Amino acid sequence: MSSLLQNAHRIVVKVGSALVTNDGRGLDESAIERWAGQIAELRRMGREVILVSSGAVAEGVLRLGWEKRPQRVYEKQAAAAVGQMGLVQAYETHFRAYGIRTALVLLTHANLVDREQYLNARMTLNELLRLGIVPVINENDTVVTSEIKVGDNDTLGALVTNLVEADCLVILTDQKGLYTADPRKDPSADFVSSAEAGRPELEAMAGGAASSISTGGMITKILAAKRAARSGANTIIASGREENVLVRLAEGEAVGTHLYAASSKLHARKQWLADHLRMVGTVTIDAGAVSALRNGKSLLPVGVVGVEGDFVRGDVVGCVTEDGVEVARGLVNYSSDEARRLCRAHTEEIEERIGHLDRPELIHHDNMVLR
Ligand SMILES: Nc1ncnc2c1ncn2[C@@H]1O[C@H](COP(=O)(O)OP(=O)(O)O)[C@@H](O)[C@H]1O
């Protein structure tokens, strides 16, 4: 079996507290140096990488001179705020040694459920990747309470995987991967080298967090793989203690547990669209646009003759013929006000008509289902 990372272009890597801290007290600079080195190698191989890193609370605990990880929410929030400074300093310094710039992106659950903020976060991350930057993501612990937080970085990694439509999520931890039972409690447990993400028997195998420095345990990793598979991404759970693990995976070596998504990225997106087809408005398109869509093309403003309804970027909009027959539905790239101003516009006229050019197409083919 070869590695699911071998052909992955866009990769989300999650490293847990156990891998970047000195047993939960302060950052392990040499470990961070090694992560930067491996990710730099992936970049040289032409891969795009987003890093989801824990470690803020552990570093904050050290900087504040506390004996152990605090229990009270406001203490953890204070520790995260102090420690995040050290975390970004460490990544910035070690990536710079490889000529790579980093960016800090702190997210909360609320950012990812709000449609506008979700789209903005997606655009920003896409732009950072286009600029060759490695985004370093953590939960914005300071502003979340237990009810509204993502809670663990395995889940955050999966949400980011969905957000940027990554090909693969790599969760690095202190075990070789998934075993049929928690190997700390049951030494006779068997290793699972590969399985389909989302299968219920995997959830039954996985237990909670083993140490006081970590939050999730194996169950959050298994659920993260299930969530990542919803956008067609594969997941690998592997040991961060294996020498050069990321590079070896990218070269095709099958280390760790490989949890593959049952459907492809494109199929998953179209399925998502089919399940979220609450249409907010429609655009009327001419005969040329109708045949373009049926031939697998995107909808350009030039083929649009009218706009009905009130919608914002990212809403689901129907495409109807001049006789009122629905041809397709999809996620629209412009608001209804902008779309009205863009009727019949050629691509080079878009900026002049609405003052900016986000995308040449009104609805991209990949974000569209034909009716
Ligand atoms: N079925 C299982 N297979 C492997 N590890 C498991 C399993 N069930 C529970 N675990 C525990 O999950 C731990 C990894 O999760 P966690 O401590 O949250 O690490 P991280 O900080 O990397 O997220 C392992 O050390 C292991 O004891």
Ligand SMILES: N[C@@H](CCC(=O)OP(=O)(O)O)C(=O)O
């Ligand atoms: N946001 C927290 C980490 C939360 C978390 O999920 O930690 P872990 O279980 O070690 O991946 C921090 O930076 O300390």
